[in-house]
Amino acid sequence: MSAGEPILSIQDLKVYFPVRGSGFGAARPLKAVDGVSFDVFANETLGIVGESGSGKSTVGRAVLQLLKPTAGRVVWLGQNIAGYSRSQMKPYRRQMQIVFQDPLASLNPRMTAGDIIAEPLDTFEPNLSAVERKAHVQEIMDKVGLLPQMINRYPHEFSGGQNQRIGIARAMILKPKLIVADEPVSSLDVSIRAQIINLLADLQTEMGVALIFISHDLAIVRHVSHRVLVLYLGKVMELAEASVLLSRPRHPYTQALLSAAPVPDPEIERGKKRILLEGDLPSPTNPPSGCVFRTRCPIAQAKCAKEIPALEPRGGEADHVVACHFPS
Amino acid sequence: MTPVLAVKDLSVRFSTPEGPVEAVSGVSFDINLGECVGIVGESGSGKSQTFMTVMGLLATNGKATGSAKFKGDELVGMKIDKLNKIRGSKMTMIFQDPMTSLTPHLKISRQLTEVLVLHKGMSERNARARAVQMLDRVKIPDAKRRLDQYPHEFSGGMRQRVMIAMALICEPELLIADEPSTALDVTVQAQILELMQELRAQGNMSIVMITHDLGVVAGLCNRVMVMYAGEFCETGAVDQIFHDPQHPYTRGLVGSIPRLDRPGEERLTAIRGQPPNLQHLPKGCTFQERCDFVFDRCIAERPKLLGFAEGRAKTCHLKGFGPDKEVLR
Numbered sequence: 001m002s003a004g005e006p007i008l009s010i011q012d013l014k015v016y017f018p019v020r021g022s023g024f025g026a027a028r029p030l031k032a033v034d035g036v037s038f039d040v041f042a043n044e045t046l047g048i049v050g051e052s053g054s055g056k057s058t059v060g061r062a063v064l065q066l067l068k069p070t071a072g073r074v075v076w077l078g079q080n081i082a083g084y085s086r087s088q089m090k091p092y093r094r095q096m097q098i099v100f101q102d103p104l105a106s107l108n109p110r111m112t113a114g115d116i117i118a119e120p121l122d123t124f125e126p127n128l129s130a131v132e133r134k135a136h137v138q139e140i141m142d143k144v145g146l147l148p149q150m151i152n153r154y155p156h157e158f159s160g161g162q163n164q165r166i167g168i169a170r171a172m173i174l175k176p177k178l179i180v181a182d183e184p185v186s187s188l189d190v191s192i193r194a195q196i197i198n199l200l201a202d203l204q205t206e207m208g209v210a211l212i213f214i215s216h217d218l219a220i221v222r223h224v225s226h227r228v229l230v231l232y233l234g235k236v237m238e239l240a241e242a243s244v245l246l247s248r249p250r251h252p253y254t255q256a257l258l259s260a261a262p263v264p265d266p267e268i269e270r271g272k273k274r275i276l277l278e279g280d281l282p283s284p285t286n287p288p289s290g291c292v293f294r295t296r297c298p299i300a301q302a303k304c305a306k307e308i309p310a311l312e313p314r315g316g317e318a319d320h321v322v323a324c325h326f327p328s
Numbered sequence: 329m330t331p332v333l334a335v336k337d338l339s340v341r342f343s344t345p346e347g348p349v350e351a352v353s354g355v356s357f358d359i360n361l362g363e364c365v366g367i368v369g370e371s372g373s374g375k376s377q378t379f380m381t382v383m384g385l386l387a388t389n390g391k392a393t394g395s396a397k398f399k400g401d402e403l404v405g406m407k408i409d410k411l412n413k414i415r416g417s418k419m420t421m422i423f424q425d426p427m428t429s430l431t432p433h434l435k436i437s438r439q440l441t442e443v444l445v446l447h448k449g450m451s452e453r454n455a456r457a458r459a460v461q462m463l464d465r466v467k468i469p470d471a472k473r474r475l476d477q478y479p480h481e482f483s484g485g486m487r488q489r490v491m492i493a494m495a496l497i498c499e500p501e502l503l504i505a506d507e508p509s510t511a512l513d514v515t516v517q518a519q520i521l522e523l524m525q526e527l528r529a530q531g532n533m534s535i536v537m538i539t540h541d542l543g544v545v546a547g548l549c550n551r552v553m554v555m556y557a558g559e560f561c562e563t564g565a566v567d568q569i570f571h572d573p574q575h576p577y578t579r580g581l582v583g584s585i586p587r588l589d590r591p592g593e594e595r596l597t598a599i600r601g602q603p604p605n606l607q608h609l610p611k612g613c614t615f616q617e618r619c620d621f622v623f624d625r626c627i628a629e630r631p632k633l634l635g636f637a638e639g640r641a642k643t644c645h646l647k648g649f650g651p652d653k654e655v656l657r
Contacts, residue, residue: 191602264545
């Protein structure tokens with residue numbers, strides 16, 4: 001999968017948010033993303049998994065320059081676009097699109113499905129005739145499984161799953177090279193989730209688009225992704241091919257995530273010995289020294305508090321990198 | 329032995345601007361002593377409303393008919409002061425979002441001890457000691473100090489532990505947990521589920537676990553009831569539901585979850601379409617529009633929940649599915 005040049009290369013990305021001081025000393029910035037690097041190749045799905053506060057959504061938004069990175073490079077087809085202004089970003093917008101978690105909230109309630117889907121066309125190809133415009137809209141509606149007669153309906157007339165299809169159609173209509181899907185199925189019912197997951201996989205095969213699939217659900221990420229990146233408190237813990245990450249996780253956090261996810265099988269669940277992490281995510285305004293995971297890590301040692309572990313292959317395969325002093 | 333909770337022909341109707349909606353239509357079931365029962369369904373299936381009715385927490389535009397008996401006492405239509413003697417003490421409920429279920433301007437100590445003083449007539453001092461014990465039991469570190477903190481000083485997982493402590497402090501016979509781990513992160517969800525498992529093993533308390541997540545049910549429950557469009561569509565022991573589902577909807581649900589333990593499977597078997605509008609339910613089976621095995625009888629006649637094997641029941645006109653998952657008509 002990782003043959004050739006990446007279409008997107010994120011290098012040492014940092015996104016800090018200013019936080020007002022509490023009156024005791026200087027304000028510390030909230031380090032939402034703190035030195036994240038990864039590549040995305042054409043036609044692949046890179047899964048980003050993490051808990052709330054891990055910085056996964058911030059990474060997605062920083063890729064699209066919807067948030068300006070504090071530092072680091074966002075290299076899109078050889079061009080560093082980090083810090084680009086709205087107008088500078090415009091030519092790139094048609095190549096990279098986003099699908100949001102809450103489909104209803106991300107669609108304008110006063111626009112019809114057809115107009116919502118056509119909006120990117122109106123922006124980038126304003127000279128299309130009405131007939132061509134409609135043809136484009138209907139073609140993509142068909143691809144995402146919306147019926148032609150739905151074109152004049154409003155978002156409130158659709159179910160959550162159908163609204164997510166509209167959001168996907170809007171993202172796909174310009175045939176982008178990359179789509180960032182930020183928790184695209186989390187707000188949907190279980191039986192609808194599978195439909196949307198299958199749809200994204202089909203569209204990828206058919207239209208050849210790279211996906212950054214962001215989710216807190218490891219099972220879903222594993223299912224849709226070729227490679228999976230595990231984030232914790234703004235840092236990459238582990239990055240590997242999906243099947244490798246699942247069968248041979250090397251970072252204790254990945255191992256804990258895997259064992260924490262409930263498996264829909266009574267025998268496995270009853271027999272399972274969970275690796276229980278203690279406590280909650282530390283505050284990103286005051287991350288632990290050294291390895292950020294050490295406060296919850298079952299195998300942490302003195303070294304972990306002093307040195308920040310680098311993201312390296314650590315004796316494993318070259319494309320399986322882990323940020324841990326004591327990987328298994 | 330009388331069941332802890334016996335529900336018979338319970339229906340819940342809401343009057344809405346668009347007309348009446350039947351959220352729960354004539355469900356009957358028992359919860360026995362010491363049992364842990366999973367209620368699985370999607371949003372709008374009626375799983376929460378069934379138990380909101382049991383707790384007497386229906387919204388004002390809702391009306392319940394039928395019967396729900398807690399150890400022989402009829403709950404439907406019970407006077408509020410009598411109901412208040414049961415709920416919060418012998419029968420308690422925890423909710424999905426611990427922040428909105430705790431009162432933000434009261435210390436945890438007050439919220440925990442109130443029930444003891446009210447229901448058990450304990451002195452403040454004894455109630456406080458008991459509250460510390462309880463926080464210890466749900467594994468809140470440094471319980472004595474944290475007792476005098478406010479809800480906002482706790483993290484999401486810790487708040488849910490406080491909720492559980494509140495629900496357990498009067499030693500209820502029935503605990504109803506409505507999506508208790510859904511709002512939490514995976515690693516914190518694992519902690520809460522582990523705690524629930526321990527509680528289940530410790531006492532002779534019955535637990536009802538309401539959830540949309542089959543994974544949560546798998547490790548915890550011994551019996552599962554699957555709800556669809558206001559009715560139970562399949563009920564049975566947990567292993568049967570997962571390994572040999574006999575209703576097409578249950579089969580669809582089990583097949584539509586990505587599995588971490590089965591890396592080979594590339595495509596999920598999605599259920600097509602979407603849940604029906606409860607205001608315009610078809611005459612026949614409520615699942616007919618999404619079912620791959622629909623035949624003329626499904627359109628003509630609504631199937632009843634009928635037993636088909638020891639401890640199992642389903643609402644389906646099909647004979648079932650064979651050992652190789654082939655359909656038997």
